[in-house]
Amino acid sequence: MPRSFLVKKYFSNKKPNYSELESQTDQRYAVVPLHDSVVPMLVWGSSALPLAFTPAPPSPPSPPGPLDLSSPSSSSSSSSGEEDDCRTSDPPSPDPDSDRSQCSQCGKPCGSPAGLSRHQLTHCTPGPQTTGAASTAARAAFHCKHCPKEYTSLGALKMHIRSHTLPCVCGTCGKAFSRPWLLRGHIRTHTGERPFSCPHCNRAFADRSNLRAHLQTHSEVKKYQCGTCSRTFSRMSLLHKHTLSGCCPSA
DNA sequence: CTGGGGAAGGGGCCC
DNA sequence: GGGGCCCCTTCCCCA
Numbered sequence: 446m447p448r449s450f451l452v453k454k455y456f457s458n459k460k461p462n463y464s465e466l467e468s469q470t471d472q473r474y475a476v477v478p479l480h481d482s483v484v485p486m487l488v489w490g491s492s493a494l495p496l497a498f499t500p501a502p503p504s505p506p507s508p509p510g511p512l513d514l515s516s517p518s519s520s521s522s523s524s525s526g527e528e529d530d531c532r533t534s535d536p537p538s539p540d541p542d543s544d545r546s547q548c549s550q551c552g553k554p555c556g557s558p559a560g561l562s563r564h565q566l567t568h569c570t571p572g573p574q575t576t577g578a579a580s581t582a583a584r585a586a587f588h589c590k591h592c593p594k595e596y597t598s599l600g601a602l603k604m605h606i607r608s609h610t611l612p613c614v615c616g617t618c619g620k621a622f623s624r625p626w627l628l629r630g631h632i633r634t635h636t637g638e639r640p641f642s643c644p645h646c647n648r649a650f651a652d653r654s655n656l657r658a659h660l661q662t663h664s665e666v667k668k669y670q671c672g673t674c675s676r677t678f679s680r681m682s683l684l685h686k687h688t689l690s691g692c693c694p695s696a
Numbered sequence: 697c698t699g700g701g702g703a704a705g706g707g708g709c710c711c
Numbered sequence: 712g713g714g715g716c717c718c719c720t721t722c723c724c725c726a
Contacts, residue, residue, distance in 0.1 A: 600712060601707090608706065626715060627704070634703070648701090654719070655702065662700065682721065683699065690697075 587602035588595045591609040596602040611621035613628040617635045622628045630652055633639070639649035641656040645663045650656040661668055661679035669684040670677045678684040 603712090604707080623705075624715085627706090630704075650701080652703070653717085655700095657718090659701075679699075680720095686698075 587599050589602060589605055589609070591606065594605055596605060607623040611623055613622040613625050614620070615622070615628060615631055615635075617632070620631060622631060633651035639651045641651070641653050642649040643656060643659055643663070645660075648659060650659060658680060664679070667677035667679045669679070669681050671684060671687055676687065678687060
């Protein structure tokens with residue numbers, strides 16, 4: 446599932462204020478779809494943000510086989526790209542003071558060497574463009590044995606593999622999930638628990654993201670705007686549907 | 697057809 | 712390094 450059209454911009458590094466979602470005055474996000482025919486703009490507050498997106502060129506395929514986590518000696522090699530890889534949610538940083546702990550792959554300032562080290566675990570492997578022992582070690586790839594994905598760290602790979610092994614099983618219906626919190630969210634569908642309430646109406650939701658989407662329905666200016674007719678939508682999927690329905694045949 | 701709700705997936709970051 | 716929570720998205724279904 447491609448997520449590379451999302452480019453997150455960090456203007457603050459913590460805790461969202463959900464009341465902001467109704468009266469957006471900051472522009473924290475940029476939405477950049479890959480769909481050729483769609484050039485949506487994010488309307489986050491008063492102005493729209495038309496954005497360009499340049500997909501990274503595909504990396505050459507790599508020959509090494511998948512990593513079998515059941516084998517303790519697995520540690521891997523090589524590298525390659527994959528359609529969803531090598532992206533980052535963070536824009537390059539303009540902060541010169543963060544050079545010492547700035548990610549060499551995405552430019553993100555990480556605050557400290559430790560932060561940089563941790564951040565780098567999140568990068569999937571780029572192409573085989575580097576040489577030298579240090580670079581080779583830094584870009585070692587860990588391949589998923591279940592799919593073509595590969596990661597630069599065992600930790601990242603393990604996290605990914607959970608999406609294949611689905612270790613969290615619902616005791617009520619037996620449905621399995623990759624993460625404990627996904628299971629908890631699912632369990633709410635059995636219990637009916639809805640801890641996220643809308644401040645504007647009596648609705649409550651089991652999922653915070655669904656509340657967030659709901660809050661858009663209370664907003665006059667929706668988050669996603671059609672680049673051609675300027676109509677706004679509460680969800681990207683609605684904008685996409687709108688575009689596919691023929692509003693913007695050439696856009 | 698459109699808009700909204702429900703459910704779920706998955707990467708990133710913090711503790 | 713792992714757990715928990717963040718964020719975002721998509722898909723499906725229904726009014």
